[in-house]
Amino acid sequence: xxxxxxxxxxxxxxSIFSTVSAEQRTxxxxxxxxxxxGMGEDISTAKERARTFALRNASRQAGVFVExxxxxxxxxxxxxxxxxxxxxVLQVLGEPTFKIVPIDDKAISFKCYLVVVVDDDNISEQxxxxxxxxxxxxxxxxxxxxxxxxxxxxxxxLKSRYESATSxxxxxxxxxxxxxxxxxxxxxxxxxxGNRDYDDENYNSAVANYSKAIELNPNYxxxxxxxxxxxxxxxxxxxAISDHTKAIEINPQDSLAYYNRANEYSDLGDNEIAxxxxxxxxxxxxxxTNAYYNRGIAYYxxxxxxxxxESYTKVLELDPYYVSxxxxxxxCYYNLNEYDLAxxxxxxxxxxxxxxxxxxxxxxxxxxxLKEYDLAxxxxxxxxxxxxxxxxxxxxxxxxxxxxxxxxxxxxxxKRALVADPENKYARxxxxxxxx
Numbered sequence: 001x002x003x004x005x006x007x008x009x010x011x012x013x014x015s016i017f018s019t020v021s022a023e024q025r026t027x028x029x030x031x032x033x034x035x036x037x038g039m040g041e042d043i044s045t046a047k048e049r050a051r052t053f054a055l056r057n058a059s060r061q062a063g064v065f066v067e068x069x070x071x072x073x074x075x076x077x078x079x080x081x082x083x084x085x086x087x088x089v090l091q092v093l094g095e096p097t098f099k100i101v102p103i104d105d106k107a108i109s110f111k112c113y114l115v116v117v118v119d120d121d122n123i124s125e126q127x128x129x130x131x132x133x134x135x136x137x138x139x140x141x142x143x144x145x146x147x148x149x150x151x152x153x154x155x156x157x158l159k160s161r162y163e164s165a166t167s168x169x170x171x172x173x174x175x176x177x178x179x180x181x182x183x184x185x186x187x188x189x190x191x192x193x194g195n196r197d198y199d200d201e202n203y204n205s206a207v208a209n210y211s212k213a214i215e216l217n218p219n220y221x222x223x224x225x226x227x228x229x230x231x232x233x234x235x236x237x238x239x240a241i242s243d244h245t246k247a248i249e250i251n252p253q254d255s256l257a258y259y260n261r262a263n264e265y266s267d268l269g270d271n272e273i274a275x276x277x278x279x280x281x282x283x284x285x286x287x288x289t290n291a292y293y294n295r296g297i298a299y300y301x302x303x304x305x306x307x308x309x310e311s312y313t314k315v316l317e318l319d320p321y322y323v324s325x326x327x328x329x330x331x332c333y334y335n336l337n338e339y340d341l342a343x344x345x346x347x348x349x350x351x352x353x354x355x356x357x358x359x360x361x362x363x364x365x366x367x368x369x370l371k372e373y374d375l376a377x378x379x380x381x382x383x384x385x386x387x388x389x390x391x392x393x394x395x396x397x398x399x400x401x402x403x404x405x406x407x408x409x410x411x412x413x414x415k416r417a418l419v420a421d422p423e424n425k426y427a428r429x430x431x432x433x434x435x436x
Contacts, residue, residue: 023120025065026093029058030113036159037106040175045182048189050112051096052148055087062086062118069123076321081134084141088199089122131322135290139256140195143222147188155181187216191223198230206230221250225257232264240264255284259291262298271298289318293325296332305332323352327359334366342366357386361393368400376400391421398430407434 031053035046063086070077077085096114103109126134158174158181165171194209210227213220228243241264247257262277278295281288296311312329315322330345346363349356364379380397383390398413411434417427 025062025118025120027058027061027090027116027118028113029054029061029116030111031055031057032112033110034103035108035110036162038171038175039159039162039178041178042182045185046110047098047112049152049185050098050110051114054096054112054114055090055092055116058090058114058116059083059086062090062116065118065120066123069120070127075127078138080138080142083145084134084138085123085126087141088126088137089118090116091119091122092116131319131324137199140198140222140226144188144192144195147191147222148185151181151185151188183216184220187213187220187223190216191220191226194223194226194230198226198233201233203230203233207234219250221247221254221257224250225254225260228257228260228264232260232267237264237268253284255281255288255291258284259288259294262291263294266294266298266301269301271301274298275302287318289315289322292318293322293328296325296328300328300332305336308332321352323349323356323359326352327356327362330359330362330366334362334369339366339370355386357383357390357393360386361390361396364393364400365396368396368403371403373400373404389420391417391424391427394420395424395427395430398427402430402434410434 033050099111101109190213197206213223224247228240231240244261258281262274265274281291296308299308315325326349333342349359360383364376367376383393394417398410402410414431
């Protein structure tokens with residue numbers, strides 16, 4: 001009597017898009033910052049402000065190329081996502097050029113000129129990121145822009161007050177506030193470098209830069225949030241939870257901090273506590289797609305498929321292009337034996353991303369359960385054409401062949417699975433069973 005057939009497990013995955021041929025484009029941009037007389041502004045900080053304005057102008061120009069490539073790939077990006085990708089693909093050539101121009105007896109203009117290169121391959125690499133990763137990168141970029149806009153508005157107001165000040169005491173108070181504003185701007189520079197380090201997976205360096213930002217601005221909740229994420233990436237969950245709790249203490253309405261802390265609890269297996277934090281995050285931000293998505297994973301881990309389905313459905317209402325939500329909701333339907341709905345969701349995933357190997361494999365598993373072995377084999381073939389080293393796809397195709405009575409092909413596929421992954425227990429058990 002044949003022993004029970006074993007198949008690979010259903011997994012969660014990211015979205016992959018194809019790249020385009022490389023082309024480099026050169027952009028020239030400038031920025032200007034005006035320093036008022038007597039306010040005690042730091043000269044090096046003034047130059048950095050001018051450089052920041054120049055980079056922002058370059059990023060806006062690069063946005064045209066980002067939009068063009070995303071349209072070719074049939075991707076729908078928000079304006080914030082375009083700005084985020086644009087900022088991440090700029091490569092400055094050489095050193096920026098600064099020019100100091102006196103305007104009158106009371107003001108000096110700092111002008112920055114720079115040249116950047118934008119590479120289509122770099123844009124395509126950014127577009128290949130998982131939808132959730134892009135949303136989080138966009139969030140970090142939005143925070144940075146909001147902080148700098150806030151600091152600039154505050155500085156403009158201080159300059160206006162300084163001009164109308166009637167006493168030296170009042171002017172001295174304003175100079176102290178300007179100094180604090182300069183410190184907070186420098187903190188935003190460390191914050192930006194921390195973001196770059198995080199995106200490059202240099203997490204220790206990210207922690208160091210976020211810590212410098214916090215030293216200059218002890219109530220910098222965004223820096224606590226992102227430093228917590230860096231600690232999490234380093235496996236230091238207790239410090240990560242501490243940082244996100246601190247962000248909540250600074251701002252109890254911080255939806256992101258609850259979301260981040262929920263992720264830590266989920267990773268630690270405390271799914272019920274995680275769900276409480278995801279719920280609080282969603283209460284504060286009802287359109288937070290990643291919070292719904294990760295809450296779905298927590299419910300899935302608890303075996304509550306219906307609640308997970310409701311979370312993934314909300315994700316897709318907010319963002320119909322969230323590929324992994326289709327795949328994961330398909331997994332829930334699969335576990336509920338609602339195979340037609342599972343196939344519908346896996347098909348939704350591959351329609352958006354034709355290179356989604358896992359969705360093809362999962363749909364193949366569903367066809368196999370329905371005993372539609374030829375369709376299952378077609379999907380496993382498609383998954384393997386995308387990912388030739390996909391051990392589970394080889395193993396599961398072997399199961400389909402075995403169900404069709406083609407033992408030779410089944411054995412060959414189990415062996416291929418073990419070549420791709422020598423630790424694949426399903427392929428090992430299936431091969432040993434047939435060998436005996």
